[in-house]
Amino acid sequence: MTSVLFVVSEQGYWGEECATPFRELADRNVDIDVATPSGNKPVVDDRSVDPDEVGEETVDAVMEVHRDDRMINPKPIATANADLYDAVVFPGGHGTEWDVNQDRHARALLRETVAGDDGVALVVCHAVGILAFTRDEDGEFLVDGRDVTGFPNAWEEGIVDEHDNMPDGRKLPYWVEDEVKAAGANWDAELDADESVTTDGDLITARGPGSSDAAATALIERLGVTAD
Numbered sequence: 001m002t003s004v005l006f007v008v009s010e011q012g013y014w015g016e017e018c019a020t021p022f023r024e025l026a027d028r029n030v031d032i033d034v035a036t037p038s039g040n041k042p043v044v045d046d047r048s049v050d051p052d053e054v055g056e057e058t059v060d061a062v063m064e065v066h067r068d069d070r071m072i073n074p075k076p077i078a079t080a081n082a083d084l085y086d087a088v089v090f091p092g093g094h095g096t097e098w099d100v101n102q103d104r105h106a107r108a109l110l111r112e113t114v115a116g117d118d119g120v121a122l123v124v125c126h127a128v129g130i131l132a133f134t135r136d137e138d139g140e141f142l143v144d145g146r147d148v149t150g151f152p153n154a155w156e157e158g159i160v161d162e163h164d165n166m167p168d169g170r171k172l173p174y175w176v177e178d179e180v181k182a183a184g185a186n187w188d189a190e191l192d193a194d195e196s197v198t199t200d201g202d203l204i205t206a207r208g209p210g211s212s213d214a215a216a217t218a219l220i221e222r223l224g225v226t227a228d
Helices: 015-026 056-066 104-115 125-132 176-182 209-223
Strands: 003-007 031-036 087-090 120-124 197-200 203-206
Touching: 003 015, 003 104, 015 031, 015 056, 015 087, 015 209, 087 104, 087 209, 104 120, 104 125, 120 125, 120 209, 125 176, 125 203, 197 209, 203 209
Parallel strands: 003 031, 003 087, 087 120, 120 203
Antiparallel strands: 197 203
């Protein structure tokens, strides 16, 4: 059976970016596990379950997944083994900047998945920032020379204030686009397109919530799984 691990933030994941691939994979009888940095239940970003922000239908879909037993009872990232999974999914959300992207075990999962013979990684939105901190076995940045998309500076400007403070008062530690480009990525968030998903080898990256469906489709096609 095809198996996929979701690595989800405890500091605020964006609901749609997790729920869309989760539901699509579950519909295809994929075996899904969930991991968080400490093994505690993931925390969903309040804005991503605000009906005024995303609509009632999206909220319902996100909360269905958020209440799934696999989300309620995650494993610590440190206990996860990339060799046991056909794919690892890193949903985004600003919260990833404070935990998942900084977690050495999460970076090891990403490195081992992309470097392996069979695995594929899907990294979405702010989670793409993990590429700025992940090195390959030779000590080089994993993203150096790779084509990627992710959450762009142009969008961040509309969220943080002049001191990089978030609406909830937390200070954003870095901007994803700046850091990933500094690590050598070929960055193109395709700002003129409705969706942005980029595949480079065993690495799939997606720009943000609006690309969730396209990201799920890219992963499903790569895994070769079909709905009943």
